[in-house]
Amino acid sequence: MHDALQKELATYEKRTPKSAAAHKRALERIPLGVASNYRHYEPYPIFVKDGKAARIHDIDGNEYIDHNLCFGALMAGHCHPAVVKAVKQKLDEGTTFGMPHEQEWELAEEICKRYPVDMVRFGSSGTEVTMHACRIARAATNRDKILKFEGSYHGLHDTALVSVKPKEEDWGDPEAPNSVPGGGGIPKAAIANVVVAAFNNLKSVERRFKENPDQIAAIILEPILMNVGLCLPQPGFLQGLRDLCDKYGALLIFDEVKTGAKLAWGGASDFFGVKPDMICLAKSIGGGLPLGAFGASRSVMDLIAQHKVFHGGTYNTNRVAMAAGLATFREVLTREAYAHTDKLSKKLTEGYRAIVKKSGLQAYIASAGVNGALMLYPQEIKNYRDWTKIDVDLWRHYWFAMVNRGVLAQPYWWDEQWTISVQHTDADIDKHLSVFEEVAPALAQAQQQRGAAFVGAAGH
Ligand SMILES: Cc1ncc(COP(=O)(O)O)c(C=O)c1O
Numbered sequence: 001m002h003d004a005l006q007k008e009l010a011t012y013e014k015r016t017p018k019s020a021a022a023h024k025r026a027l028e029r030i031p032l033g034v035a036s037n038y039r040h041y042e043p044y045p046i047f048v049k050d051g052k053a054a055r056i057h058d059i060d061g062n063e064y065i066d067h068n069l070c071f072g073a074l075m076a077g078h079c080h081p082a083v084v085k086a087v088k089q090k091l092d093e094g095t096t097f098g099m100p101h102e103q104e105w106e107l108a109e110e111i112c113k114r115y116p117v118d119m120v121r122f123g124s125s126g127t128e129v130t131m132h133a134c135r136i137a138r139a140a141t142n143r144d145k146i147l148k149f150e151g152s153y154h155g156l157h158d159t160a161l162v163s164v165k166p167k168e169e170d171w172g173d174p175e176a177p178n179s180v181p182g183g184g185g186i187p188k189a190a191i192a193n194v195v196v197a198a199f200n201n202l203k204s205v206e207r208r209f210k211e212n213p214d215q216i217a218a219i220i221l222e223p224i225l226m227n228v229g230l231c232l233p234q235p236g237f238l239q240g241l242r243d244l245c246d247k248y249g250a251l252l253i254f255d256e257v258k259t260g261a262k263l264a265w266g267g268a269s270d271f272f273g274v275k276p277d278m279i280c281l282a283k284s285i286g287g288g289l290p291l292g293a294f295g296a297s298r299s300v301m302d303l304i305a306q307h308k309v310f311h312g313g314t315y316n317t318n319r320v321a322m323a324a325g326l327a328t329f330r331e332v333l334t335r336e337a338y339a340h341t342d343k344l345s346k347k348l349t350e351g352y353r354a355i356v357k358k359s360g361l362q363a364y365i366a367s368a369g370v371n372g373a374l375m376l377y378p379q380e381i382k383n384y385r386d387w388t389k390i391d392v393d394l395w396r397h398y399w400f401a402m403v404n405r406g407v408l409a410q411p412y413w414w415d416e417q418w419t420i421s422v423q424h425t426d427a428d429i430d431k432h433l434s435v436f437e438e439v440a441p442a443l444a445q446a447q448q449q450r451g452a453a454f455v456g457a458a459g460h
Helices: 003-015 017-027 083-094 102-114 128-140 188-192 202-211 237-248 267-272 298-305 319-332 336-358 394-406 426-448
Strands: 049-053 055-058 065-068 117-122 143-149 194-197 218-219 251-255 279-280 292-296 362-369 371-375
Touching: 003 017, 003 426, 065 279, 065 426, 102 117, 102 292, 102 319, 117 128, 117 298, 117 371, 128 143, 128 218, 128 251, 128 279, 143 202, 143 279, 188 194, 188 279, 194 202, 202 218, 202 426, 218 237, 237 251, 237 267, 267 279, 292 298, 336 362, 336 371, 336 426, 394 426
Parallel strands: 143 194, 143 218, 218 251, 251 279
Antiparallel strands: 049 055, 055 065, 117 292, 279 292, 362 371
């Protein structure tokens, strides 16, 4: 570990003793001391006290400009007044009934207005909706296999948790990657039904269709790979997938859990002009409440109506999350709001680019919609394997240095990205940039001293 990182870690520990103590106590009862593995990092995570608009406080009283925003689930920002008002009202009217209500149709209408689907069902998380989408695709095609991309994340069900962060010794041929389970407990039969291809590589995808004739039900993908920082589809890649799905009789599922709200008003299909067969939504559509949705054409969704595929869930369309979702679509994620966040996103991205250039840091800034990331690579990454060639300690240096100066630049982990909320202001972006300007020269210096020898750490 280089000196500058050590210094930042010492400062972090000095600023956050209550988080250290809270984590120590939590470790006694909760594995890793956190409720999701993604929330754990060394030496210990920041424990949060509260948040309002674009800022949060930790339990030590430190304030941060928040670009973590619950791993991108809060484009609304914290406590958006429209969401709070809608939720409060439902708290007084009853939260959950397990009965149909009129908000279901209303939110389905909002979704069908923005995204190219005819019908919608709801859930409470991204994991849930990608799971149902995969099952429906299997039923619609009478095929068992799902094609996913190496390094993509679609949640925690058995089909999704394959080749998310495979290690080099396991990953195999770059054109025909091995299906590597993301931990224990995933049945071999489930893994055998997941075929993996390389992102941005249509040859690899077509090869998989040829190797598995009439067996692949669907391709599921994040239109922008956001489990490796931020990796854009190369021109023609998404259309190429559309064409391959048509050619081989498979469905194209866009996992828009991240892009659906945050890329643009109409999500990735609108932004890239490619129409998938199914979409999955979650995170920012709920304004901070747990809400997911999946949708498709009438003929695909009719499989549910015909009782050919089962879908249910006790908490589906609970009134609080639905009220938050409606307020989010109608009052938060408006076209005016996208104009505001686009402006901030441009300012942050261009500001970072100028600072990177001035500092001599070998890096680039990837940006799409309200998401962006400092990518510590000499050139643009195209897939998961490119992403693994990162100097992790240099990235940690960046993250802790920003945190120590009051900017949560993104969630911890170098596979994530920043989110800008509708409640961020020009002043927040100015502060973010001034902190990065202070940090960048030390990063550039450390990078020069460490050299390429330290590059090559794989995923977590
Ligand atoms: C693209 C994508 N799909 C699915 C999921 C899973 O969503 P959830 O954590 O709500 O289950 C995530 C979560 O980060 C995601 O980024």
